[in-house]
Amino acid sequence: DAGITQSPRHKVTETGTPVTLRCHQTENHRYMYWYRQDPGHGLRLIHYSYGVKDTDKGEVSDGYSVSRSKTEDFLLTLESATSSQTSVYFCAITGLADGEQYFGPGTRLTVT
């Protein structure tokens, strides 16, 4: 694997609480991405980063914010979790050539 870890791997939280998911890479890649995966929707891009402190919105960014203060860490925050944000969240990084992406193991988030 490409040296990507995600934490936590599983989380159950209540509606209205803040949640932060962490993605950590050891490969020093410039680009990092957060996706959510839901049945029938495949993988949808939430936010991405193209460098330290450089981030931008993806397809489904409402309700989410991100930060990247170091090359190796990309944080995804749900300011006030809702049940519609129950999902599996994957972090990904771009490999060295051609834009193929390498994914972390995922975080299963349940909002009750």
Next chain:
Amino acid sequence: GQQVMQIPQYQHVQEGEDFTTYCNSSTTLSNIQWYKQRPGGHPVFLIQLVKSGEVKKQKRLTFQFGEAKKNSSLHITATQTTDVGTYFCAALTGTASKLTFGTGTRLQVTL
């Protein structure tokens, strides 16, 4: 935004049968990538196609990119139980190596 349609959503085959999944776009694609996700796992990159009409093989897997670069297919010959999983196509979109993923085809293989 760009959309990539993938069919079928699900296919169940007997071991030894062939399997094909198709990916279609209304716009011309610069490239197409394919990923496999095992149940409970994360997507894993399989291959990238860039050229019009390109065909690449990986053992029993054959990947094709259409002449117009608007469609692609993945064909598995003589499926095995190890082929079980969901197969996604993904198209490079805009800048920063962003990808738009198809909805995936879930393959189930039984003995």
